[in-house]
Amino acid sequence: MVSGKIDVRLKRIYGDKKSGASILAEELFDVLEKLAVESKSKKEFLRFVGNLKSDLKRYHPLLFQLQNLVEFVRLALMRGDKSEMLLTIRKVEERFKNASEKVAENFLIWLDENNFKKVSIATLSYSGTVLRCLSYAKDRISKVYVFRSCPRCEGDEMARKLVDEKFKVFLVNDFGADFVLNKVDQVVSGCDAIFKNGDVLNKAGTLTIFKIARMQGKDTIVLGDFSKFVNRKAIERKFFKQCFEIGKSGGVETLDVIFEIVSSKFIGYYITDAGILVNKYRSGNEIVYNLSEMFSLW
Structure with a gap:
């Protein structure tokens, strides 16, 4: 279940039609990290990630970078257990920033x-x-x-x-x-x-x-x-x-x-x-x- 604060941030990302993908990606990673901490299980988090990718396609169909980054997180999370989720997300984020x-x-x-x-x-x-x-x-x-x-x-x-x-x-x-x-x-x-x-x-x-x-x-x-x-x-x-x-x-x-x-x-x-x-x-x-x-x- 997504908390109220995270839901507000997601709606802000979906409704932002002026900021570039790179700027929105920074907010997106922050949301993913908070959700990784809040999620009760890896399965619950992966379900959220799948829904997130679908929502990004609907609200930002041309910002492929956002969709790609969420997919990279999903693929990386297929390895390891819940205790490694936060570290994995941060690895994807670090690669993105260094790129x-x-x-x-x-x-x-x-x-x-x-x-x-x-x-x-x-x-x-x-x-x-x-x-x-x-x-x-x-x-x-x-x-x-x-x-x-x-x-x-x-x-x-x-x-x-x-x-x-x-x-x-x-x-x-x-x-x-x-x-x-x-x-x-x-x-x-x-x-x-x-x-x-x-x-x-x-x-x-x-x-x-x-x-x-x-x-x-x-x-x-x-x-x-x-x-x-x-x-x-x-x-x-x-x-x-x-x-x-x-x-x-x-x-x-x-x-x-x-x-x-x-x-x-x-x-x-x-x-x-x-x-x-x-x-x-x-x-x-x-x-x-x-x-x-x-x-x-x-």
Whole structure:
């Protein structure tokens, strides 16, 4: 039985449509740890985890990272008894927290291998993974152009955080893509999911920016850790409606595109915690690891 305090926290996670998956994951791990302590048995806890995964699919169908992390916890808990549950959850959480740091380390390795002493970068929206990578390679970055990512304008927050870390930052409206991408060395983006054929799910605007960047011969880079990989080639149609927000304004129907699929053919590199993957722009490019090995905790 879920306590009142935990139920309130779960409802807050389900109802939060603004925070990214990484931020919600921190709250989710805290809930799981408290439930592991409160649960009377391992069987009771595993039943809750199964229900939690179903609820996350219903309330956050596009935040695959949350669903993956809950599944990793479930698989890890199949070993051991109740006394080991809390330790197991914390192991999954530790790997998740360390993964973004490893992505940042590999981003710096990529800059070194490609002889980039100083680079100018374009990015969009607000990605904790991108922020960490840029911070890690701060002395190698001359300036950062951040697209606002309307209609929610998450790029505004990204720009503020970069300014706080003393980067030279330009906040750009989304229509400035051609102008900006003609000036920068590379485009760096986070993602909400990486599918097994290399396509990624991310905030609307990513596809346009990557297309223009490729036309101008610029490097296009997607950053993502193990929890972003999804073992399917394409997103099902039932999720498409989650990519749009439809409303009305003064009698006019409005359509806001929030998420979109970016084809692998526009992505040059995938920098992950497991390594740097190079896409040679071949159709049907398979990039996914053996999932049982990639998601192993030990």
